[in-house]
Amino acid sequence: MEKAIKLIETEDGSHSLYVPELDETYHSFHGAYRESIHVFFLYGLDHWYMHHPHKQPIRIFEVGFGTGLNAWLSLVWAEQNKIPVLYHSIEPFPIEEELYTQLNYPKLDEDISHYQGYFEELHRAEWDKGDSVTPYFNMKKDKTTLEEVKLYPTDMVFFDAFAPSKQPELWTKDILQKVVDALNPGGVFVTYCAKGQVKRDLAACGLQVETLPGPPGKKEMIRGTKL
Template structure:
């Protein structure tokens, strides 16, 4: 499918798939959506609930442009934690597409460009130490093939929306996510669709509807509670 690079509402870029009329990130703002959905509502919430934890294992479903990984990298000093980050992606973006995103120009971190390049230059299917507080593994893997069991503390569920890929928002997929999380682990997603929420609940998640990022009224956060 043809992919083109567009500028979103906050000035940051994303990839648009014309055939689906779908973007990798919100057209209202790629960076502000990622910060709201995955950093504030996901990572910040998790750290607040587990203040003594020094390493956090994160699974990103849909590594895509690497934006979520880049933003997460710079949260290490803020929370005094290290990250073991796994990005699952069936259809990786090209190096040219990644470079065209130019996210570093939108961030205030002086080494954002080198970190972003390191994330995309990292070999697939092996763990790479990007820094002493960030280990990255990229797997070329479909969502349907996830088999991890109680490995992750946090899941960034960043699949394309149910309108264009409904099979990624089913009980079958969310059962895999539930199994992949450790007890009391958390999943966050920009999606607030009722069918997706019910699929999460059906496999055992406690699901909260929360205020969404600009352009979206609501989003979902799911927790694997252990009673």
Template sequence: MSEKIKIITTEDGSHSLYHEELKETYHSFHGAYRESLHVFMIYGLDSWVAMNPKKYPIRIFEVGFGTGLNAWLTLVWAEQYQIPVLYHTVEPYPLEKEIYSQLNFIHQNDAIWHYHKYFEALHDAPWNEGGPISEYFNFKKDKVSLQEAQLYPTDVVFFDAFAPSKQPELWEKEMLEKVINSMRPGAVFTTYSAKGQLKRDLKELGLEVETPPGPPGKKEMTRAWKKAE
């Protein structure tokens, strides 16, 4: 697997990975770190918390553990705000240690560098088992595809699969429906993609769809809410 994956540096100085077989990067060329903060933290987790103050623990499901950046940023968030998070992610093709140990995400922000030990802890955690990584962050990663995954009730969905043009099977309406069925009332679904078909499918599946501004280099993204009871 590692022979197909190369480390690259994006415009904000943070690393991403290039998958040679798919001819696709794991993040935006315009900045991996900035993209994760914008799409998943600000327009995902922060937005849900603003709508659901003091509703803990927060249950998050991520499609595509990948580099572990989203999970690590969420762990840092949980520790800083002292808010318990239950985080579940799926990844059928985990990175090898020789790759993830070289990624420079922990050096992007001096204010959170002291959480660096948790980045490798997330990668080193055993697959298909759940448990605490830090005081406020409980973590389970399953080495399965989304099609095979058992999903749990979820408040926030980070849909971070490869682009629809590269992994169309993960963006099919049937897969979206599986994820949406796991979302609790008032839950939010967020992704970097702004494809028209995606937004139409989400609307047909009953979500309230929004098109916020995208991260640097991208005009739009997609956020969608499940109606609260």
């Protein structure tokens, strides 16, 4: 019998989930919220937008809807900046309501706490169907795998799969090539992972790869740009 997924608190006070079956967490022990902001926004979406300030809408593809943190922060980003975002996320194993209703992300920052109602709305959104959530945020969640999903042209990739040591099938060169092929010219791929083999494979797939400072508790991360 599989052990149940557990709610845990990370070092910045934000929650994450621990999966006993994989002996893995959904985020860094050093801070789930800080990790997401650092990897996917500071060095991801904010960086992309700085170089493409007039391109709208922004199309984001996320590997691993998971706790919904990246999707919710993207919604907040879209609303605050009044820039339309089309968000496509996949998750073959959605978490249960009893877990996502306990997650504390919307309560961590008073400046954006008024968006908290959208957090559970993102989780409750119908699978395999795209719809407008706010005036500036449209989301399509697919309950499927990276191997099976149909990808659309995209500007940003949030590659937030479990680590290569835990889910190696999601980090093969063929799978990475599928994702890179969906990136528009100038598109950006970001991940918390900093493995040398992943860097080499992304470069072989056609990205200009950078090794950047990682979030708290992690030395490095990867960003790739499609020229």
